[in-house]
Amino acid sequence: xSGDSAIWIDGAPSRALPLPDRGLDFGDGLFxxxxxxxxxxxxPKLHLARxxxxxxxxxxxxxHEMVCKRLxxxxxxxxxxxxxxxxxxxxxxxxxxxxxxxPPTAAVPRIIVAATDLGEAPAHLASPAAVGMxxxxxxxxxALAGLKHLxxxxxxxxAREYRQAGLDEAVMLDQRGGxxxxxxxxxxxxxxxxxxxxPLDSCGIAGTRRELIMRRWAPATGLTVREANLTxxxxxxxxxxxxxxxxxxxxxxxxxxxxxxxxxxxCEKLFRRYQDDLA
Amino acid sequence: xSGDSAIWIDGAPSRALPLPDRGLDFGDGLFxxxxxxxxxxxxPKLHLARxxxxxxxxxxxxxHEMVCKRLxxxxxxxxxxxxxxxxxxxxxxxxxxxxxxxPPTAAVPRIIVAATDLGEAPAHLASPAAVGMxxxxxxxxxALAGLKHLxxxxxxxxAREYRQAGLDEAVMLDQRGGxxxxxxxxxxxxxxxxxxxxPLDSCGIAGTRRELIMRRWAPATGLTVREANLTxxxxxxxxxxxxxxxxxxxxxxxxxxxxxxxxxxxCEKLFRRYQDDLA
Numbered sequence: 001x002s003g004d005s006a007i008w009i010d011g012a013p014s015r016a017l018p019l020p021d022r023g024l025d026f027g028d029g030l031f032x033x034x035x036x037x038x039x040x041x042x043x044p045k046l047h048l049a050r051x052x053x054x055x056x057x058x059x060x061x062x063x064h065e066m067v068c069k070r071l072x073x074x075x076x077x078x079x080x081x082x083x084x085x086x087x088x089x090x091x092x093x094x095x096x097x098x099x100x101x102x103p104p105t106a107a108v109p110r111i112i113v114a115a116t117d118l119g120e121a122p123a124h125l126a127s128p129a130a131v132g133m134x135x136x137x138x139x140x141x142x143a144l145a146g147l148k149h150l151x152x153x154x155x156x157x158x159a160r161e162y163r164q165a166g167l168d169e170a171v172m173l174d175q176r177g178g179x180x181x182x183x184x185x186x187x188x189x190x191x192x193x194x195x196x197x198x199p200l201d202s203c204g205i206a207g208t209r210r211e212l213i214m215r216r217w218a219p220a221t222g223l224t225v226r227e228a229n230l231t232x233x234x235x236x237x238x239x240x241x242x243x244x245x246x247x248x249x250x251x252x253x254x255x256x257x258x259x260x261x262x263x264x265x266x267c268e269k270l271f272r273r274y275q276d277d278l279a
Numbered sequence: 280x281s282g283d284s285a286i287w288i289d290g291a292p293s294r295a296l297p298l299p300d301r302g303l304d305f306g307d308g309l310f311x312x313x314x315x316x317x318x319x320x321x322x323p324k325l326h327l328a329r330x331x332x333x334x335x336x337x338x339x340x341x342x343h344e345m346v347c348k349r350l351x352x353x354x355x356x357x358x359x360x361x362x363x364x365x366x367x368x369x370x371x372x373x374x375x376x377x378x379x380x381x382p383p384t385a386a387v388p389r390i391i392v393a394a395t396d397l398g399e400a401p402a403h404l405a406s407p408a409a410v411g412m413x414x415x416x417x418x419x420x421x422a423l424a425g426l427k428h429l430x431x432x433x434x435x436x437x438a439r440e441y442r443q444a445g446l447d448e449a450v451m452l453d454q455r456g457g458x459x460x461x462x463x464x465x466x467x468x469x470x471x472x473x474x475x476x477x478p479l480d481s482c483g484i485a486g487t488r489r490e491l492i493m494r495r496w497a498p499a500t501g502l503t504v505r506e507a508n509l510t511x512x513x514x515x516x517x518x519x520x521x522x523x524x525x526x527x528x529x530x531x532x533x534x535x536x537x538x539x540x541x542x543x544x545x546c547e548k549l550f551r552r553y554q555d556d557l558a
Contacts, residue, residue, distance in 0.1 A: 007299075017298055024300070027306030102439055151306045151429075153428055158380075
């Protein structure tokens with residue numbers, strides 16, 4: 001049933017995290033949100049590659065094999081339950097540790113897999129999003145930029161704000177006022193027929209669908225993509241704006257503040273490539 | 280027995296956190312580390328005031344009363360156990376929530392109290408610390424600066440590094456190379472007989488002992504304290520350097536890189552004020 005959920009901790013069904021856990025104490029961990037069709041994760045290699053980058057950056061013990069094992073086991077369970085489409089969040093923490101910031105020299109990472117039945121996923125593009133401006137900005141942190149770690153307070157605050165305003169999403173800026181992303185997705189502008197997206201060298205999360213757009217879907221539709229420092233002026237002058245994430249794939253932006261967009265042809269084209277990929 | 284520990288979740292003894300919890304998922308929470316003598320917390324008002332600032336900044340439901348209740352109950356337990364000195368970590372998370380960054384409109388915060396028996400705390404000043412330079416810098420984030428929230432990856436990475444180097448602590452810089460703090464404490468320089476400390480307007484944690492030094496202990500010993508943008512050049516030219524945190528009170532810096540300090544008279548003076556406070 002859509003909305004059903006399941007959680008496994010280190011492979012066992014459980015809804016109780018053993019404490020202490022450094023993921024809770026310090027956000028000392030990483031996560032990935034995967035979309036599953038019939039219990040099969042989409043683009044698992046891209047998710048695992050980003051997780052691996054995080055594992056290296058945070059100096060976690062090599063956990064690749066165990067992560068794959070836990071992911072496979074959860075997917076098998078989901079297939080057994082017959083969930084058509086599901087969202088799976090895999091969280092990797094540094095596990096237990098003594099009091100204090102310093103991690104134990106021999107940390108034993110913990111893997112938490114939480115899955116939710118989404119029922120039937122629509123095969124068509126989501127409706128154009130009404131987008132606001134987040135008043136909280138991304139923190140400047142080149143050492144962790146691009147990674148999907150557990151320190152996500154800015155996105156929590158920004159999501160709270162756009163929900164309260166009755167909006168679908170919000171544009172998040174960096175500390176200098178540059179346009180980076182939305183709260184739960186990477187942002188793309190279409191300018192003179194070219195795709196532009198933020199470089200994510202000092203903040204933000206490098207999404208798997210961002211990578212697919214840049215390396216696969218845009219080239220396949222004859223579009224060029226370029227990383228560029230984006231501004232609000234640039235966004236407002238864009239012919240088209242959309243964002244990407246693992247659950248929606250792509251979603252057009254219908255309006256941001258006073259600026260509205262009617263045409264979403266580029267986003268529609270890329271979404272068709274994505275659907276072709278899935279077929 | 281020193282090293283003994285206890286954990287309470289929402290008032291009940293437990294070492295299993297119900298999932299989902301937004302503290303784990305996004306670092307959506309706050310914490311305080313209090314020093315207790317005979318089960319009595321030192322300076323609880325300062326800790327609760329900082330927690331309250333965090334509660335407002337993160338737009339948590341007002342939790343003051345419940346926090347006080349849980350803290351009181353844990354302290355009573357610790358007194359019953361006869362622990363002489365103990366460290367108590369109080370963690371407040373936004374509790375459960377549906378998938379995604381947006382917090383539920385009616386969040387029910389969760390309070391986790393973890394206490395550790397420290398045995399006998401030394402009544403004398405800790406030995407001068409050997410301090411390194413953290414290669415990871417504080418993130419720039421004025422919206423959360425000063426608060427003790429759960430997003431603490433930079434300190435985890437810096438603590439790992441100084442431990443591996445066999446050091447006691449490390450100086451952490453901001454993104455522009457300014458001197459901010461050590462990993463687990465606020466930093467003070469003595470320059471021309473005056474105390475200087477970083478303003479913490481774009482990063483760092485505003486410590487309770489920092490506040491006590493600035494408002495109470497330094498004035499009581501005839502010292503002036505000033506917030507100033509600190510540099511490594513300034514640190515190296517300081518007559519004395521020390522740091523403060525809730526568990527140690529104050530600790531002198533014996534060396535940082537090639538620079539060594541023999542005199543710790545100011546730190547000793549302030550530590551005596553602290554001891555007088557406790558007497």
